[in-house]
Amino acid sequence: MSQVESDAARETLVVLRAKDRDEEAFHELVRRYERRILYYSHRILGSDFDFADVLQEIWMKVFLRITTLDAPEAFRVWLYKIAHDVAIDQLRKNRRYQVGHIGDTPTVEAEISGGWNERELLENAEVVHATLDRLSLLHREVLTLRFLEGLDLSEIAEVLSCSIGTVKSRIYYAKSAMRKLLEASYDE
Amino acid sequence: MMNESRPHPTRIEELLEQDVVVSSFDFGEFHMKLDESIKRLEVRARLIHRAALVSLAIFIICVVTVPLVISLKHIWVLRVWSGCGLVALFTAFVFAAIDHYKYRPVLKRKERDSILAAIDQLQFEVTELKEKLK
Structure with missing residues (x-):
């Protein structure tokens, strides 16, 4: 075992x-x-x-x-x-609940083909925290569950009460949004 | 693409440690407050349980004493008595439902604790008896 x-x-x-x-x-x-x-x-x-x-x-x-x-x-x-x-x-x-519109950024798809190593990313905790805080609620929640809490797709779907396809889509766009933010922060 | 294997637990722990809220949170105080809340919940659960039993007892008393009330030959006494009985029956149902659906699982711990305490007590007494027999 x-x-x-x-x-x-x-x-x-x-x-x-x-x-x-x-x-x-x-x-x-x-x-x-x-x-x-x-x-x-x-x-x-x-x-x-x-x-x-x-x-x-x-x-x-x-x-x-x-x-x-x-x-x-x-x-x-x-x-x-x-x-x-x-x-x-x-x-x-607190009336602050705003659901982001996932999937309404088609231009992002072409931009995420570059490499992004999550293990390397985790080494820079400050950047991860700062970047996550700048993402929309749905994006940061799905990224937290997937890559920091280690839940698989079906488990995330159960937590969020949605389909696996939706989870995949959210992760995809969340990753691309995070990558863009990271690139911007590195450029600065 | 992003590596989708599960991150190393140590790395995650480091990440958690560096989070402002996690690192500054007083977990000791949180444990204390959680314990207090659970105890308050148990007290409330016992109260609801007792309230259901008392209401049921009042209803039974009202039913059993109906012949006595009839013998008084005052219709208003009988009406008041019936009202009391019906209210007691209604509250008994309400408290029993709350007890069953919300608080019964909470009291289960107390039952378990008392069984364990009884077993401990029995073991202690058996050991004492054995020593006396020796």
């Missing part, structure tokens, strides 16, 4: 214990995901929010609903879906 598989199996066991209201298991899940969920919420919401309240709401929903989770192995996707819903609710409450 590989390291990844053994981690996944261990996590499934922790989720099963948490489902059975094992306090220690629930706190283990909180510790395991709190930083990533905070990062994800920050990417969606921007900086002008009380993240303690946002995180609290997400984990309270997890606590209340975990007994209804049918597939413990899908906990990660389920958790991100809750985080997504809470973050979008917060945006709606």
Whole structure:
């Protein structure tokens, strides 16, 4: 069994214990995901929010609903879906929710044939954060889920409640938008 | 094209560490507040559970004592009594529904904890008895 598989199996066991209201298991899940969920919420919401309240709401929903989770192995996707819903609710409450028009920039397609190494990019964290903040909500959310949280296309589709085709399209345009921003920042 | 394999976890951790919000967030305080919220939720769950039981008890008392109220031969007493019984029945249904759909999973932890505590207590008593027998 590989390291990844053994981690996944261990996590499934922790989720099963948490489902059975094992306090220690629930706190283990909180510790395991709190930083990533905070990062994800920050990417969606921007900086002008009380993240303690946002995180609290997400984990309270997890606590209340975990007994209804049918597939413990899908906990990660389920958790991100809750985080997504809470973050979008917060945006709606603040009336700042603006859905970007994905796919309305046909000229971008020809521009993204150049190489872009994500591993190299991750080495420059400041540039990644600054560039992500300048993308539209849908673009930065899909990039965060795909390349920073490591979710696959079907998992992202489930989190965002859309089709895999839509996810592919969003990633495509998000990458091109990010590349343009990166090139602009390097030119400066 | 962009490399679409999953990024290395260490690299991601570094990236998270360098995020302004993540690095400045007080996780200790967050854990404390989360614990407090869960405890408050459990208290509320117990209250709703008790409220459902009390409402049901009031309804049963109202039904059982109907012959006594009839024997008083005051129609208004019977009406008030019936009203009380119906209100109690209605609130019992409402509280039971809230308890079942929202708070029952929360109380499950308490049940589990009390079972574990009982098992611990039994184990302790068995050990004590064994020592006494020796």
